[in-house]
Amino acid sequence: MGLFSKEACVFCGKEVGMMHRSKMAGGDYICTECKYLAHPFIRIDKVNQEQAKAIMDEVANSEARFQTVNWDKVVRHSLGKNYVFYYSMETGEFAFHTPETEKYKNHAIYYMSMVRPYDKNLEWSMNQGNATRLPAFSKQQYADMITLKEQKDTDGKITGWKLYIPYFREHMDITIAFPGNTKESEVRGFHEQIINIIGGYNSAHMVNPTERAQMQQTNAMQTASEMLKAAIKGEGAESIVEKMQEGINTANEIDAGNVKRGLFGRLKKK
Ligand SMILES: [Zn+2]
Numbered sequence: 601m602g603l604f605s606k607e608a609c610v611f612c613g614k615e616v617g618m619m620h621r622s623k624m625a626g627g628d629y630i631c632t633e634c635k636y637l638a639h640p641f642i643r644i645d646k647v648n649q650e651q652a653k654a655i656m657d658e659v660a661n662s663e664a665r666f667q668t669v670n671w672d673k674v675v676r677h678s679l680g681k682n683y684v685f686y687y688s689m690e691t692g693e694f695a696f697h698t699p700e701t702e703k704y705k706n707h708a709i710y711y712m713s714m715v716r717p718y719d720k721n722l723e724w725s726m727n728q729g730n731a732t733r734l735p736a737f738s739k740q741q742y743a744d745m746i747t748l749k750e751q752k753d754t755d756g757k758i759t760g761w762k763l764y765i766p767y768f769r770e771h772m773d774i775t776i777a778f779p780g781n782t783k784e785s786e787v788r789g790f791h792e793q794i795i796n797i798i799g800g801y802n803s804a805h806m807v808n809p810t811e812r813a814q815m816q817q818t819n820a821m822q823t824a825s826e827m828l829k830a831a832i833k834g835e836g837a838e839s840i841v842e843k844m845q846e847g848i849n850t851a852n853e854i855d856a857g858n859v860k861r862g863l864f865g866r867l868k869k870k
Pocket of ligand 1: 609610611612613614630631632633634635
């Protein structure tokens with residue numbers, strides 16, 4: 601069980617040394633190959649086996665969707681390596697292809713409605729259930745929030761850049777790294793094009809049908825889990841039926857367009 605011993609990957613069973621595995625929350629190990637079936641921007645060390653499996657299923661679905669979406673805005677930056685940003689004006693979905701995400705088997709898809717809202721103080725405070733607490737970024741524009749930062753060494757020499765998009769999801773940061781030998785004008789150009797495209801997004805945008813379907817899935821899973829918890833706790837049939845009724849009500853609200861994703865992707869009534 602030491603540092604140099606081999607450990608079995610909890611997904612494929614392969615015995616791997618420390619250079620080829622990551623430890624997940626809960627102590628299980630995942631091998632590098634299986635890690636690349638998960639999500640490029642969700643920290644695998646912060647999720648447990650069950651959550652990692654759910655993420656793998658989700659990105660497999662994302663890949664299928666990635667192949668069919670009409671990506672009407674595509675920004676390509678090619679300087680030795682390929683950086684591509686995909687955006688659908690119709691649905692507000694976006695995706696990335698970078699040297700880092702390229703290692704992953706499936707493309708993850710992101711939603712504009714889950715990029716932290718700008719200039720929407722009221723919406724934020726309602727999400728928090730606290731009208732007096734407003735974080736600084738709620739007043740910012742997308743252009744200020746989607747940042748490009750230089751990475752420098754102690755001598756002040758540029759060692760690379762990081763492009764960051766704030767996103768409402770647990771254990772996740774959309775951070776695109778560019779190595780120091782990338783041409784600065786190209787990196788800045790890529791960043792500006794993304795801001796121009798995303799800046800045109802109206803955050804009052806309707807919830808798109810795919811996102812609605814995914815919210816229904818989340819609701820179904822949550823409802824089943826609530827019912828199971830009630831059953832395990834020995835709560836009576838009435839309580840279990842009540843949980844089911846709550847789930848049905850939420851499903852109807854999602855269909856009516858009255859539900860959106862809040863902090864960490866949780867379902868929130870509008
Ligand atoms: Zn494995």
